[in-house]
Amino acid sequence: MTALLDVKGLSKNFDGLQVSADITLALHPGERCALIGPNGAGKTTFVNLVTGVLAPSSGTIRLAGQDVTRLSAQARVRLGLIRSFQVARLFRSMTVHEHLELAVLERERKTFRVFASVRRTPGLADEVAGLLDGMGLVPVADTAVGALAYGQQRLLEIALALALKPKLLILDEPAAGVPHSESHRILDALDRLPADLAVLMIEHDMDLVFRFAKRIVVLAQGRLLCSGTAQEIATDPRVREVYLGSRANAPH
Numbered sequence: 001m002t003a004l005l006d007v008k009g010l011s012k013n014f015d016g017l018q019v020s021a022d023i024t025l026a027l028h029p030g031e032r033c034a035l036i037g038p039n040g041a042g043k044t045t046f047v048n049l050v051t052g053v054l055a056p057s058s059g060t061i062r063l064a065g066q067d068v069t070r071l072s073a074q075a076r077v078r079l080g081l082i083r084s085f086q087v088a089r090l091f092r093s094m095t096v097h098e099h100l101e102l103a104v105l106e107r108e109r110k111t112f113r114v115f116a117s118v119r120r121t122p123g124l125a126d127e128v129a130g131l132l133d134g135m136g137l138v139p140v141a142d143t144a145v146g147a148l149a150y151g152q153q154r155l156l157e158i159a160l161a162l163a164l165k166p167k168l169l170i171l172d173e174p175a176a177g178v179p180h181s182e183s184h185r186i187l188d189a190l191d192r193l194p195a196d197l198a199v200l201m202i203e204h205d206m207d208l209v210f211r212f213a214k215r216i217v218v219l220a221q222g223r224l225l226c227s228g229t230a231q232e233i234a235t236d237p238r239v240r241e242v243y244l245g246s247r248a249n250a251p252h
């Protein structure tokens with residue numbers, strides 16, 4: 001099977017400092033993968049390279065067989081490479097439902113129409129309803145974003161990303177700011193993501209990572225240290241070693 005994302009030999013130097021070093025990684029449709037590593041390991045830099053925010057010093061990035069290494073971030077979005085926070089420009093006074101309507105209309109390039117037009121377009125109205133349902137946002141559909149709990153905002157961000165019909169969804173700390181006791185709601189919503197969608201998650205909440213990801217990729221000092229199942233990663237002494245001293249909550 002052709003990999004959906006095929007990264008080969010990706011490196012990035014900042015003024016002689018190598019922050020991504022020769023990273024090779026492939027993701028297939030439907031994969032549930034997490035990228036972890038201690039602070040400063042190069043996770044954000046890697047995602048910035050993949051999404052086109054940064055240009056690599058060397059290496060190639062292919063999406064569904066197409067070389068996107070030199071494409072702009074916007075062109076990559078159009079090809080289905082969506083990062084959750086890229087689309088999350090939330091307006092405090094707009095409701096959850098209005099946000100999703102706008103996102104779907106934007107995708108359809110129908111922003112010149114008024115919001116009500118979604119309701120006159122059955123396919124789009126159904127799509128908004130499906131996004132609300134999938135992310136567990138039906139009870140707060142008519143709530144202004146400014147009044148949402150943090151976890152609900154995170155779920156709206158994911159729903160907005162899904163409105164762009166991604167092939168690969170990069171989730172940037174989907175549980176950031178969410179109380180640990182509430183992170184199961186994020187996991188429940190992630191469990192309902194479309195089966196053929198590939199997901200790459202960067203997250204510091206190891207419970208969420210271990211429960212969500214079928215494969216975990218560990219970065220350390222810009223390099224790919226290892227990858228494996230939750231069980232393999234949790235018991236790998238190299239992983240324990242890179243986390244020791246740098247973080248209190250090493251994978252366990």
Ligand SMILES: Nc1ncnc2c1ncn2[C@@H]1O[C@H](COP(=O)(O)OP(=O)(O)OP(=O)(O)O)[C@@H](O)[C@H]1O
Pocket residue numbers: 014017019037038039040041042043044045046
């Ligand atoms: N624009 C830049 N110029 C110079 N150095 C940079 C730049 N961006 C990142 N770095 C360095 O690259 C290294 C990797 O940073 P990066 O933010 O990718 O790590 P991270 O794994 O995402 O960390 P965290 O978990 O703390 O967010 C760090 O040492 C950082 O200081």
